[in-house]
Amino acid sequence: MNTPQDLERLRFNMIEQQIRPWDVLERDVLDLLANIRREDYVPAEHRALAFFDMDIPLGDLPGEVMLSPKVEARMLQDLHIQKHESVLEIGTGSGFMAALLAHRAAQVLTLEINPKLAATAADNLKRNGVTNVEVRTADGAKPLPSGPSFDVIVLSGSVARVPQNLLGSLKIGGRLGAIVGNEPMMRAHFITRTSEGQWDTQQPWDIVAPRLLNFPEPSRFNF
Template sequence: MTASLVTDPLRFNMIEQQIRPWNVLDLEILELLTEVRREDYVPAAHRSMAFFDMDIPLGDGPGQVMLSPKMEARLLQDLQIKKTDSVLEIGTGSGYMAALLGARAARVLTLEIDPTLAATAAQTLQRNGVGNVEVRHADGAKPLPSGPTFDVILLSGSVARIPQNLLGSLNIGGRLAAIVGDEPVMRAHFVTRTAEGKWDTQEPWDTIAPRLLNFPEPSRFNF
């Protein structure tokens, strides 16, 4: 057990009572959660809830939340990010997940549709000395500019189906993670681009997450 865990009971309880029971057992991930201070990314009005097992509101818009600590940690672990990886995140939110990604990867581009959240996240990341993360105000549901590809793509929210245009932005060997489906049943999807035109998809666990804006929804009409 690290000293930082021992001397911080709220963080200790978050890790031991929420995150470990969700099969997050990678010691490097657990140590990272003691180093990147979650409370530094929580809005002041909700800072007392920083270590709670819940989504934390970030604004008034739909889906404007920080995901629960256990979901952030499980996504981070299961993506198996390497120090050489380039990462794209859709849905910056508070910037906390981008900070965790930045600690594991070479560089991170994170897109946020809400301009206020994007500006706040950029300021928070800069204040916390995170230098390899770029926050961009953009709609992640729109096609990406041609050119850049990524080793890892993370959708920090749910979608009805895997966006095919994002799969094309993965390098060979790259991984995409998204929460897919409709309430009350959603599943984490991890898609690996194994070769040109070939993909491997794993759906290892169930969860629920707020919707990312503007991604396609299936028709609800029955004829």
Template sequence: MNPTPTLERLRFNMIEQQIRPWDVLDLEILDLLAQIRREDYVPEAHRALAFFDMEIPLEGVSTAWEPGQCMLSPKVEARMLQDLHVKKHETVLEIGAGSGFMAALLAHRAAQVLSLEIDPGLAAFAAANLRRNGVTNVEVRHADGATPLASGPTFDVIVLSGSVARIPQGLLGSLNIGGRLAAVVGDEPMMRAHFVTRTGEGKWDVLQPWDTVAPRLLNFPAPSRFNF
């Protein structure tokens, strides 16, 4: 009889069998994924699925469950984190806190993270997970990320932890010069990761390096793809 694999073995397998093959080769990112305990951010009912190549439902902690509210798969989180090239002095806005795991990863790369979550139950869950794991540079705020941000704060990095039909133009105005926005854009069965860099006033550089599918973020406008 084969012994039950340990959590560390499952974590190792997740990194080596799911994440590396998805071209996540940055050693600092791989080390971070080995250190941050993904299982600590998974709802208790689904804890056994923490290292699987799948999206994990968050219905157990959602105040008003909407189908599709999930943790993104490990390889999508890792690839997005790698391709954003977040630096230690930078500020980050995340739309869709979920369980708080992506915010925890971002927090170890950035100076400060603001994570918005439309569901109050999930906002409380994410904040509790981050607090319990000693992550002090993340603020989780119960708010609708699809609502235009009040004028004022701008960010070096904006991450949409879910998919949208098109890039929200309102969020682009909240990027600093040199700032990057990451989102999964399109409709099933095929979506593409978009990385938008603000290169100047009214100037943007867009990369679409890989395909994936991700659950929809709530309240963002549907149809039509975004074109520059």
């Protein structure tokens, strides 16, 4: 059993040895990771892995994971979320990323396709006093109501291609963050809606992440 002092040492090492070396240097982001208890969002059977540089299993399917700390931290930093903004997350998982988003944003809607994970995430958030997140059991790959609704959309998992329908749900100035591509090479995409029909795309880092369910997969066959 780890003592509180052990947990704080592990948390400090996670930040200094995993997250800072991944160019996560914003003070506000580092402070969040120091103060939000990641271990409270990890399944009990995997709690010893809470601060490891790895994806932590959450459910029965391969893609049901809690992304590694450095990926969550870099995604949070590079989206530049402001206190007045609304956020949509696809892939709630344990609720930890939603908790991070909630401390940067005004309101977070997070969608989780697995009802059991959605219920667990809602319990985790409530238990940790996070009140500005709505956890909804829903398939994030299905079309959203039409019209610009969100300042930020983040995909907590990978997709083969940027979902065009989600881009239409961004307000002007809104940003979408997603990990895009196929193994062994995927890249983080940050797409800003600069004006009606105009987009700016940045692809600043590489990572491989498990797939989100039900998003389209291109054919691997060439004829």
